[in-house]
Amino acid sequence: MTTAVGTLPVLQVRDAAKRFGAVVALDGVSLDVAPGEVLALLGDNGAGKSTLIKAISGVHRLDSGSVTLDGVDITNATAMSVRAHGVETVYQDLALFDNLDPAANFFAGRELAGPSWLPRGLRLMSHRRMAERTAELLDRLQVRLPDLDATVALMSGGQRQAVAVARAVAFSSRLVILDEPTAALGLRESARVLDLVRRLKDDGVAVILISHSMDHVMAVADRALVLRRGRAVGQAAPTAENHGQLVAWIVGAADGRAV
Amino acid sequence: MTERGEALVTVPEEGRHQRVESEPPPARGERRSLHGYRGLTVALAALRAGPPAILMLLIVVLSVASDVFLSLENAGNVLKQSAVICVLALGQLLVIVTRGIDLSVGSNLSLSAVVGALVWRDQGSATLAVTAALATGTLVGLTNGLLYVKGRLPHPFIPTLAMLTAASGLALYLSHSETIQGAPPVVNEIGAGRIASIPGGGDVGWFPTAALVVLAVAAVMVLVTRSLVWGRWIYAVGGNPEAAVRNGIPVQSVLISVYVVCGFLAGVAALLMMGKGDAGSPTSGALAELDAIAAVIIGGASFLGGRGSVLNALTGALVIAVLRNGLNLLGIDPNWQYIATGVVIVVAVELDVVRGHLESRFRSLQAVSAP
Numbered sequence: 001m002t003t004a005v006g007t008l009p010v011l012q013v014r015d016a017a018k019r020f021g022a023v024v025a026l027d028g029v030s031l032d033v034a035p036g037e038v039l040a041l042l043g044d045n046g047a048g049k050s051t052l053i054k055a056i057s058g059v060h061r062l063d064s065g066s067v068t069l070d071g072v073d074i075t076n077a078t079a080m081s082v083r084a085h086g087v088e089t090v091y092q093d094l095a096l097f098d099n100l101d102p103a104a105n106f107f108a109g110r111e112l113a114g115p116s117w118l119p120r121g122l123r124l125m126s127h128r129r130m131a132e133r134t135a136e137l138l139d140r141l142q143v144r145l146p147d148l149d150a151t152v153a154l155m156s157g158g159q160r161q162a163v164a165v166a167r168a169v170a171f172s173s174r175l176v177i178l179d180e181p182t183a184a185l186g187l188r189e190s191a192r193v194l195d196l197v198r199r200l201k202d203d204g205v206a207v208i209l210i211s212h213s214m215d216h217v218m219a220v221a222d223r224a225l226v227l228r229r230g231r232a233v234g235q236a237a238p239t240a241e242n243h244g245q246l247v248a249w250i251v252g253a254a255d256g257r258a259v
Numbered sequence: 260m261t262e263r264g265e266a267l268v269t270v271p272e273e274g275r276h277q278r279v280e281s282e283p284p285p286a287r288g289e290r291r292s293l294h295g296y297r298g299l300t301v302a303l304a305a306l307r308a309g310p311p312a313i314l315m316l317l318i319v320v321l322s323v324a325s326d327v328f329l330s331l332e333n334a335g336n337v338l339k340q341s342a343v344i345c346v347l348a349l350g351q352l353l354v355i356v357t358r359g360i361d362l363s364v365g366s367n368l369s370l371s372a373v374v375g376a377l378v379w380r381d382q383g384s385a386t387l388a389v390t391a392a393l394a395t396g397t398l399v400g401l402t403n404g405l406l407y408v409k410g411r412l413p414h415p416f417i418p419t420l421a422m423l424t425a426a427s428g429l430a431l432y433l434s435h436s437e438t439i440q441g442a443p444p445v446v447n448e449i450g451a452g453r454i455a456s457i458p459g460g461g462d463v464g465w466f467p468t469a470a471l472v473v474l475a476v477a478a479v480m481v482l483v484t485r486s487l488v489w490g491r492w493i494y495a496v497g498g499n500p501e502a503a504v505r506n507g508i509p510v511q512s513v514l515i516s517v518y519v520v521c522g523f524l525a526g527v528a529a530l531l532m533m534g535k536g537d538a539g540s541p542t543s544g545a546l547a548e549l550d551a552i553a554a555v556i557i558g559g560a561s562f563l564g565g566r567g568s569v570l571n572a573l574t575g576a577l578v579i580a581v582l583r584n585g586l587n588l589l590g591i592d593p594n595w596q597y598i599a600t601g602v603v604i605v606v607a608v609e610l611d612v613v614r615g616h617l618e619s620r621f622r623s624l625q626a627v628s629a630p
Contacts (some may be wrong), residue, residue: 096499099566100495102493104491108306108491110507112505120488121489122487123488124488152617153618
């Protein structure tokens with residue numbers, strides 16, 4: 001399967017391996033993601049999807065193998081430094097500050113403030129600039145929120161997901177990893193989040209999408225990679241005719257071709 | 260009780276009902292759910308106005324019940340009596356916003372007052388005495404913060420409980436369990452003085468200088484919580500500590516800093532207390548921590564962290580002070596003051612619980628009616 005765009009991959013994972021005691025979580029997984037490509041990671045519970053994305057985002061250390069981003073080796077870099085390289089991960093818990101408004105969520109830890117000769121904590125925040133930047137970004141991603149001054153706690157599941165995804169891409173992201181972004185959402189809200197994924201793609205951002213919903217994967221992903229027991233067992237375009245094959249790989253009913 | 264229970268059950272029923280009905284004809288349905296919306300918005304606004312509403316209610320009731328209550332002189336008394344609680348509450352607020360608690364502020368106040376009075380008695384320098392009191396308070400706060408964060412004690416309850424007894428013991432030891440008489444004139448002026456230039460109180464004035472101290476501290480706190488990056492971090496740490504770490508917020512420093520500020524303000528409160536009594540007493544702050552915590556809670560701050568405002572915490576402190584003052588004026592047994600404070604705490608938090616329910620109702624309604 002060729003990548004969607006004929007450019008160099010943003011992310012390359014080679015032979016990633018990870019054990020937790022006697023359990024082999026990852027057993028030599030390799031993958032590439034190109035700019036503007038949506039790669040779906042499929043697999044049953046315990047297949048190694050979470051371990052893989054945590055290894056990429058710097059939460060877990062790999063036992064062997066490598067991760068490169070734009071040609072730079074980021075294997076086993078810290079979570080903070082992986083973020084600094086432009087890899088943002090939106091976990092299922094979203095990690096939002098429920099007590100703060102969207103702008104405060106976007107800029108948490110990187111508030112726009114001055115003057116610069118003061119220590120960071122003592123600087124005066126520029127509420128107006130942060131609100132403007134937030135509104136611009138939400139506008140670009142076509143996320144509509146009823147009230148930008150309301151705390152995130154007052155928002156619906158889809159709006160919260162949208163805020164978390166928007167925050168992930170707010171700061172010149174190269175790769176966004178979405179862990180089950182539609183798991184807790186209804187039909188309409190899911191559709192809105194999938195729209196958002198498409199817009200990331202249009203912006204040239206690479207996306208890794210973990211989802212249990214084959215419909216959602218078929219709706220937005222360019223490519224689906226199936227993990228089973230820590231190995232990549234097959235990959236195919238998530239189309240209607242490949243549906244049966246993908247499911248067979250997920251449940252282990254058929255041997256996939258080597259990746 | 261049952262009335263509230265019913266209200267809580269009927270609101271969601273309405274919401275669900277509207278959703279089912281509104282799905283096929285979108286235009287009509289949308290208008291309907293907006294209606295439910297507006298009712299909720301009003302109810303929420305009323306509940307969010309909670310603490311000031313409680314204070315206003317108290318003031319109205321007491322001014323009807325007592326002719327003296329609304330006089331400027333009595334207002335001055337209330338402000339003077341509430342100054343210590345106000346200052347302590349503002350420090351406690353920051354701690355509670357980070358999901359913490361500082362049980363040591365009362366003992367810290369006693370210790371700082373004793374140290375200040377001892378330095379004044381032995382050195383005779385007002386500057387030294389004031390500095391010593393403030394430094395003592397700050398140091399106690401720093402110790403709390405370090406014990407909690409660097410000592411990895413499981414909850415701030417523990418280091419500050421230890422500090423409650425330790426600081427209290429140290430205050431009694433240093434003072435030989437006796438009140439140290441005398442305080443610097445400037446401290447007396449701040450703690451007991453009245454500003455004659457504010458009209459309405461005759462030659463002496465009615466407006467206490469201590470209230471100016473409270474206003475100054477409150478102004479700084481408003482600046483910190485609303486405008487400074489550090490203040491934003493305090494709320495972020497309280498809202499979601501794990502996300503704060505992931506976002507690169509220096510969580511440990513933020514946590515230590517709130518205990519330092521809380522301790523410093525206990526030192527400020529000690530100066531007010533010294534000035535009021537022209538002395539430093541080793542028991543002057545006994546149980547003051549409970550008033551401070553009560554004020555913050557009545558002011559609508561959440562024990563779960565992340566929520567609470569400076570003005571509401573001040574309002575909470577005033578509620579306690581007005582309640583005591585009013586019951587005093589009405590000649591009611593002083594013990595009723597404590598009972599009444601207990602009732603107000605429960606009522607205030609109960610209102611807050613209802614607010615929480617309505618907010619989640621608001622959220623699901625919004626999901627239904629969003630375009």
